[in-house]
Amino acid sequence: MTGLQILGSGHGLPKRCVTNEDMAQIVDTNNEWITTRTGIEQRYFCSEEETCGQLAAQAAQQALQQANLSADQIGLIVAATFTSDYLTPSLACQVHQALGCTKPIPCMDVNAACTGFLYGLETARSLLMSGSANSEYALVIGAEGLSRVLDFTDRTSCVLFGDAAAAMVVRLADTPYSCILNASGDTTSLFANSLLPNQARFLQMDGKAIFRFAVDIIPKCLEQLLQKSGLTLEQIDHVVCHQANSRIIDHVVKKLGAPPTMFYKNMQRFGNTSAASIPLALDELLQNGTIRPGQKVVCIGFGAGLTWGACLLSF
Ligand code: ACO
Numbered sequence: 015m016t017g018l019q020i021l022g023s024g025h026g027l028p029k030r031c032v033t034n035e036d037m038a039q040i041v042d043t044n045n046e047w048i049t050t051r052t053g054i055e056q057r058y059f060c061s062e063e064e065t066c067g068q069l070a071a072q073a074a075q076q077a078l079q080q081a082n083l084s085a086d087q088i089g090l091i092v093a094a095t096f097t098s099d100y101l102t103p104s105l106a107c108q109v110h111q112a113l114g115c116t117k118p119i120p121c122m123d124v125n126a127a128c129t130g131f132l133y134g135l136e137t138a139r140s141l142l143m144s145g146s147a148n149s150e151y152a153l154v155i156g157a158e159g160l161s162r163v164l165d166f167t168d169r170t171s172c173v174l175f176g177d178a179a180a181a182m183v184v185r186l187a188d189t190p191y192s193c194i195l196n197a198s199g200d201t202t203s204l205f206a207n208s209l210l211p212n213q214a215r216f217l218q219m220d221g222k223a224i225f226r227f228a229v230d231i232i233p234k235c236l237e238q239l240l241q242k243s244g245l246t247l248e249q250i251d252h253v254v255c256h257q258a259n260s261r262i263i264d265h266v267v268k269k270l271g272a273p274p275t276m277f278y279k280n281m282q283r284f285g286n287t288s289a290a291s292i293p294l295a296l297d298e299l300l301q302n303g304t305i306r307p308g309q310k311v312v313c314i315g316f317g318a319g320l321t322w323g324a325c326l327l328s329f
Contacts, residue, residue: 017191017328018139018184021151022083023297024076026069026179027284028058034173041169048173049282053260057176057285059161065099066159069179071112073293074153078113081151081183085113088183089149091121092138094130094156094289096206096318097163098123105157119148126197127204128256128317130289131156132325135184136193142186155181156289163206165216174258175217176285180293189328190310192243194235197321203227204318224317228258229265231322235314236270239324247272250326251309252299256316257281257291278304288317296327305329 033056034045048054060066070093078085093105100108106121120141126133131154138152157179164172203224206217232255240246253276255263260279267274278295287294292313299305309329316322 015186017187017189019187022077022081022183024073026072028060043169055282067108070157073179073181077181077183085115090147090152092134094134096125097158126321128288129315129321129323131292132315132323150185156293158288163217178287178290192326195323197319200320228262232266235324252311254295254313258286
C-alpha cells in the first residue's frame, strides 16, 4: 500500500475574528484595497491567552473524533509549522501531551512554510511505510500562530495573514497517490522569526516577487504531478491551492483555461494561514460534502524558502 486514506479531519481557530475594517484601525489600509488585491475579507488572530498549540490540539481532537479513534491509537504525529509557540518542545510533542496520549510515539515538526502540510503528509506516509510509526494511524497537522510574527506597522504584510490549525488522521491505503516536493534557497522573498542578532524577528515579504513566483510555479507543479500520476486535469475533481491571494488563483485558472469552480477559495474568511491553509480548505470541503468518495483532489503549496509541492489524494 503506497497511497494515503484520510479517515478524519478537523480545525481549530482563535475566537477573535478580525475584519478588514478592524485592520484599518491598526494600519493605514481599507477594506477596498485588501479585498480587491487579495480577496481577503477577514482573518482570525490569537488573543494573548490563546496559543498555536491549543489550535493544533483542537484540530487534532476533531480529526480523531471523526476517525473514531482514541488518542492512544495514533502511532505518529507530524506537525507542519513555522510559528509554533516554542522552538522546542515541538508542536507535535505539545499535541501529544494535550491529547493525553499515554504511549510514546514518534512526534516531530516540519518547516516548509506554506508548503509545510504537503511535506508533513509525505513525511508521515514515508514513516508509516518504513514501519517507524507505532500504529497504522498518523496524525498530520498544519498550524500557525502567524499573528505573533506580524509587523503591525507594515500594511503590506500584516493584512494578509491569519492564525489557524487543521489536522488529518491518515493511514496507508491502496489508492492513487503522488507527491512532488521542492525547494530552492531564496531567503530574500520572505523572512520571519530570525533568531540571529540584528535581523528582523517579524515577517518581511517581497509580495510582488512571491506573486510572480506563485503564478509561475503552480501550473508547472500541477503539470509535473499529473504527468507523474498518469492523469489529465479533466480527471481531477478539485484543486486546493495554498490560500495566499485570490488573484494568484484567478491567474492560474485563466492560464490553464480551467473551470474556476474546480479551484477552491476560502482565503476571504481566513486570510493566508500558511501551513494550515491547505488542510483547512480540505477540512471544509470534506465537512460540507463537496469532496465525495471516489473523487481525486490535487493540493498545491508554495511559500517561503522558497518551497513548493503538490500532492494527489484519492477519496
Ligand atoms: N492597504 C492600502 N494600500 C496598500 C497596502 C494596504 N494594506 N499595502 C500596500 N499598499 C499600497 C502600496 O504602498 C502601494 O502604494 P504606492 O503605489 O503608492 O507605492 C500600492 O498599495 C501597491 O502596492 P503593491 O505592493 O504594488 O501591491 P500589489 O498589487 O503587488 O499587492 C500583495 C501586494 C497583495 C502583497 C501581492 O503582491 C501578493 O499577494 N503577493 C503574494 C504574497 C503571497 O502569496 N505570500 C505567500 C507566501 S507566505 C509564506 O510562505 C508564509
